[in-house]
Amino acid sequence: MGFDEHKEVGEKSGAKKEMINTDNxxxxxxxxxxxxxxxxxxxxxEEDYEGKIELGPQFTIKEQLEKDKDDESLRKWKEQLLGSVDLTEIGEALExxxxxxxxxxxxxxxxxxxxxxxxxxxxxxxxxxxxxxxxxxxxxxxxxxxxxxxxxxxxxxxxxxxxxxxxxxxxxxxxxxxxxxxxxxxxxxxxxxxxxxxxxxxxxxxxxxxxxxxxxxxxxxxxxxxxxxxx
Missing domain, CATH: 2.70.50.30 (Coagulation Factor XIII, subunit A, domain 1)
Incomplete structure (x- = not known):
């Protein structure tokens, strides 16, 4: 999976384009x-995505909404992302x-x-x-x-x-x-x-x-x- 002969590289690894063997x-x-x-x-x-990234502490959905209540744009974005999700059924999981x-x-x-x-x-x-x-x-x-x-x-x-x-x-x-x-x-x-x-x-x-x-x-x-x- 991943053999398009014509599409641009985009997120494919490496910016330099090189044919496998131009003599053949x-x-x-x-x-x-x-x-x-x-x-x-x-x-x-290792894949590029496997580097260590520190993203800070995690929060439950309820905690995220509570801590962002003073940031109107961020709060609206999360509310739009959640849509009609019933928070009572989500639980308190961090992961x-x-x-x-x-x-x-x-x-x-x-x-x-x-x-x-x-x-x-x-x-x-x-x-x-x-x-x-x-x-x-x-x-x-x-x-x-x-x-x-x-x-x-x-x-x-x-x-x-x-x-x-x-x-x-x-x-x-x-x-x-x-x-x-x-x-x-x-x-x-x-x-x-x-x-x-x-x-x-x-x-x-x-x-x-x-x-x-x-x-x-x-x-x-x-x-x-x-x-x-x-x-």
Whole structure:
């Protein structure tokens, strides 16, 4: 997940754009945009989002509203964020809880692929198979409980034969606790094509917040083949 040949880097790691191997026509088709130091990154390297950030003391939702009552703009923002949330049902928890409920891959070329989320974060290999040169995007649903989650992020890193070929990071936003689930779709991407693009990849997906609390980590493998698997 994370193979768009044409989109701007945005939050992708590294500002310098570099093709994997400009001397090789097949590898050029991968069209990856990577930083110099991303070429030899192993899966033991920490993600940028994992740095230590001190955000100060935490408060329950009721405490946050009380302490901000004199700041009209901040109070209105939090009230708008909370919407119709029943504070009597939220409780007094300091830590938000984010549960990823479902993950699926959407492609105009085939029915949606629903990905089961294992409890240990290690799906059976390969977790899914993508067709080379196909358009696809990731959709996931999640639920927030107990407290407001600040700066929820999606981070995904992909390796092939030990070489990092993609690093995608996207800010999802700030969410209040509510009974209903949230749904988010990632931007559409295109899988690479060609002989060197096909094969097995390893990857790691994480969902983190501004305090670098990780709500889900999945380490998995996937394949890129000439065609979709038969359904």
């Amino acid at each position: 026509e097949e590898l050029d088709k991968l069209g990856r945009q990577m930083s110099d130091n991303s070429l030899y990154t192993t899966d033991h390297e 938000p809880e984010v549960k990823i409920l479902s993950l699926s891959i959407l492609s105009p070329d085939r029915p949606d692929i629903f990905l089961p989320i294992p409890e240990d974060g290690k799906p059976k290999s390969p977790w899914f198979t993508l067709k080379e040169g196909s358009r696809y995007k990731l959709r996931f649903t999640f639920q927030v409980n107990h407290n407001i989650v600040l700066g929820l992020k999606y981070a995904n890193t992909v390796w092939k034969t030990g070489m990092k070929v993609d690093s995608t990071k996207e800010m999802l936003g700030t969410f209040s606790p509510q009974p209903e689930s949230y749904t988010h779709e990632m931007p559409e991407e295109t899988t690479p094509s060609g002989y060197f693009a096909r094969g097995s990849y390893s990857a790691r997906t994480k969902f983190l917040d501004d305090d670098n609390k990780c709500y889900l980590e999945i380490n998995y493998t996937f394949d890129i083949r000439k065609d979709w698997l038969s359904t």
